[in-house]
Amino acid sequence: MKHLVSLPRIPLVAAATPLQPAPRLSAEIGVEVWFKRDDLTGLGLGGNKVRGLEYLLGDALDQGCDCLVTGAGSQSNWAMLAALAARRCGLTPYLVFYGSRTRPTGNLLLSEFLGADVRFTGELERASVDAGIDKLGAELSAAGRRPYLVPRGGATPLGAAGYVRASMELAEQLMATGLAPSQLWLATGSCGTQAGLVAGSRWLHSPYDVVGVSVSRPVDECVTRVESLARGASSLLGFSPDDDGCVTVLGGYLGQGYGRGSLAGDAAAQLVARTEGIFLDPVFGAKAMAALVDAARAGSVDGPVVFLVSGGAPTLFAGPKGSL
Ligand SMILES: Cc1ncc(COP(=O)(O)O)c(C=O)c1O
Incomplete structure (x- = not known):
């Protein structure tokens, strides 16, 4: 990615955000989970x-x-x-x-x-x-x-470059901790975050698959958007991946719709707050965590996995009828 360092960039992120083990949550769901704390990016109340x-x-x-x-x-x-x-x-x-x-x-x-x-x-x-x-x-x-x-x-190729950079940050942390996660989980909305992580993981040949959980769009639409934005980011950054791989997006966790909480999400967010002391937002992180908890309990995930805590703290105080 020869252009990653030459693109104009204003440093706003308090990098590196922590990569932390979540031992009590891991024990609850039977899969080793680590958190990448992008709720702590450092501008305002943080976030992806x-x-x-x-x-x-x-x-x-x-x-x-x-x-x-x-x-x-x-x-x-x-x-x-x-x-x-x-x-x-x-x-x-x-x-x-x-x-x-x-x-x-x-x-x-x-x-x-x-x-x-x-x-x-x-x-x-x-x-x-x-x-x-x-x-x-x-x-x-x-x-x-x-x-x-x-x-x-x-959600543009340039915006997605932020998570290509984050992939490098994560790669350094994984090397330092000796961790080789099988998956990196996150909530997917407009798709730019997952696109940057997909482009970054292809470039770096990262050990993990990126698993997005859709919180707004139909899964097919997300897959197409993520692929197109990932390709756009790769070409902007001067990199053509030899191995495109496939894009993984899970559905079924929308609850009552985009911008609204869900029972499964609220339960998963409570579990995280009560085991690890971290607040997930109700409409992105909570729903992605609900999907991870279900997959872990169904035995369909081999740990360790990393979960991107993507912020969104202000909506914790917006009441049940907020619109995103
Ligand atoms: C807290 C939070 N998490 C995850 C996402 C999803 O990111 P993206 O829109 O890049 O898919 C958003 C999007 O607004 C968000 O606010």
């Missing part, structure tokens, strides 16, 4: 999105942009962290959310606290955000601003 933002903000500053426009749902971890990263770099953050204004809790509260310019599309479809971002970008350009537009989730 900070890694991609290092490259996205690097690109924005390189292009001479003076503001950042992105969006999602009003409880989006991505949107809040993108706004926070923009502030850290001196760019004005603009956020486009679908739906209408709700009571400010969780990430919406924080987005407003940090002074992001927040707009609602008034439409319930998530896709209304995409048109809203383009429209606002055009308005800002017409007014003489230099906006940097990023799609929902930051």
